[in-house]
Amino acid sequence: MNAIDSEVRTIMSAMGERARRAASVLAYAATDAKNLALTAAADAILAESATILTANAEDIVAAKERGISGAFLDRLTVTEARLAGIAQGLRDIAALPDPVGDVVANWQRPNGLDISRVRTPLGVIGVIFESRPNVTADAGALTLKSGNAVILRGGSDSARTSRAIHACLVQGLEAAGLPLDAIQFVPTTDRAAVGEMLRGLDGNIDVIVPRGGKSLVARVQDEAKVPVFAHLEGLCHTFIDKSARLDMAVDVTVNAKMRRTGVCGATETLLIHREAIETHLRPVLEALAERGCEIRGDETVRRLFPAAKAATEEDWKTEYEDAIISVKVVDDVGQAIAHIQNYGSHHTDAILSEDLISVDRFFTEVDSALVVHNASTQFADGGEFGFGGEIGIATGKFHARGPVGLEQLCSFKYVVRGSGQTRP
């Protein structure tokens, strides 16, 4: 290990210890204190907006000098309006019910024991994100409200902006008398810091949440020695059954693909029942093409819709994150399910159908975090679920699956109340 790596390790190890200490206090912090910290942070974001915007302008100049442009630059950019949105987001999370202490289940045993399952914080969350400064506020707020400490490691491109926003969160903690180490921001942009976090900081990180592109998520999933809440891909499908209503098929498919093409819940592959191709195929594909979507279809699709390009095997495996859709004709709901199980990413898959037997089969057999009937796959979102926000979406089967909100950032304990019971 060279001297710099050793220095990074020392810094990160100390952050881990401070986070663990803060977590032990936060675990039973009063709801009012947590909410005060969030609303005070929102006030600070607005009061310090000039400082944040100046920091952001510096980040943008530096990014442009490195030749960065387009969507990446847009995500990096903070405006007065976006700051107002960030502040409102903090207030919205303050307004949500506190998950900690929530009694999830309660039952009595014949011997009189009363058993409750009660939500508790997980401990210390590590969030590794790329250059979206708003993640600093979102992740900081969700982890605080759920009684967890957080170590935030943001991308270097947005470092100045993220630090300025982080300073506002710390102002909020201070106003509420909560440990300032509850929300820490990694001070170094050295990538070795990420490696240290993935190794868990000597047991002081309980779970890692990566927020960013596939290469970041893949690295985190490969290297992490602690649990990870993440999805690598959102290769989502919409299946138009033979009984699907035509108007719904057009509206929902267009929304599922084109509302935003870069989100993980966007549909990438359209499956259509062979008995629906004469009626549904052309209207749906025309509506997509009109909105600028490239169509890649199998032979049958191309025969009926000659503007389509030929789909290859690779297309069924591809999350385009772009205005491109692959289209395949299937013989029945069973073949649609088989395709999804074979090529999908277990994220979100939808069926459009008026036949409840097919819907039931789809719901039962498709093994995805979200299965959807007669609605857009783009509802895969913690806000749309009513979670009041999300720190990410998980496709693992353990603990958190689907949108990761306040409840998913919690563990639980069993509370057993007796009156002197002994076990026979």
Add this chain to the structure above:
Amino acid sequence: MNAIDSEVRTIMSAMGERARRAASVLAYAATDAKNLALTAAADAILAESATILTANAEDIVAAKERGISGAFLDRLTVTEARLAGIAQGLRDIAALPDPVGDVVANWQRPNGLDISRVRTPLGVIGVIFESRPNVTADAGALTLKSGNAVILRGGSDSARTSRAIHACLVQGLEAAGLPLDAIQFVPTTDRAAVGEMLRGLDGNIDVIVPRGGKSLVARVQDEAKVPVFAHLEGLCHTFIDKSARLDMAVDVTVNAKMRRTGVCGATETLLIHREAIETHLRPVLEALAERGCEIRGDETVRRLFPAAKAATEEDWKTEYEDAIISVKVVDDVGQAIAHIQNYGSHHTDAILSEDLISVDRFFTEVDSALVVHNASTQFADGGEFGFGGEIGIATGKFHARGPVGLEQLCSFKYVVRGSGQTRP
């Protein structure tokens, strides 16, 4: 890799693939079919009892030849009565509600979307156990009922018995028309098979459950590349508060320590409030000593109860699994909590107290899977919780915490029902 390791890898890899295929069928097997498999297996256990007892006699002869005796030999031994118990255990699990498809939560969104959280199986469970032949039946039955496939790897000492019991489970699967690969038993006793399972069989094992001593659990936790449901230690505490009722303190503490000293929920350390030592210390320790428990105490304990040996720092860290208890006097509930957080294993900790403020504080601040008021720590058990059985007890904070029963062997999916909703 030598030829034998390569052969083990080939065998295990094929078992993983078969398990995955079986799991995809079991995931939506009818409840009736699963229950029929369990009751038919129970019938087979009784019908084949002579075969099982013969196999067991061979295991016992071989074990004795290797110089094995005592508790280990007792655990290995199967009798007519124990077989009847195993068969009844299968019937009990058949009688439990099916967790798969259970709607855990359901809510509506303002846009009319109806969202349910529905239990689904986890997939393939790997169970690695030492020489308790009954685990074959228990683990096979719990995983089957929860819709999971299982790969069982039992200790070599009980291999003949476990295989004979496994054959009965397979008879049950056959009678119910379920995939015979739903419950597989590793045919080789080569330890390399364990290593293969810990690496996850190319993604074909979703979770590992170790059942056995600390060295087995430690190996599994260290080496597993997949999630593990386990507890390494059950270093449980009972705290006698100053307001504890004397009769309850005696009864519950004796039960918590001495009912069975080898179980993970047995109390290992007794903490007692300084203001209770004049009244409670001697009666409790005398009752323990009368039942053959060795007392190791701090200075105050030894002054008041001279028969106690001196406890060292090591004692506070030791899970005796034996008729030994360490005893410490603390100034207040805060000091009791601090001791538990410092030395405990986050398994099960109890407070005996009539002061609800102290109880609340104990419940809030002790970060253990089970926190107990006025009852024995030995209630840490899936059966006692009403789970109808358990495959183990977990002390991790993710997914399963505490007793791991049918519900904990399940994941979930979100089922979203719409009427054409698109996301704005």
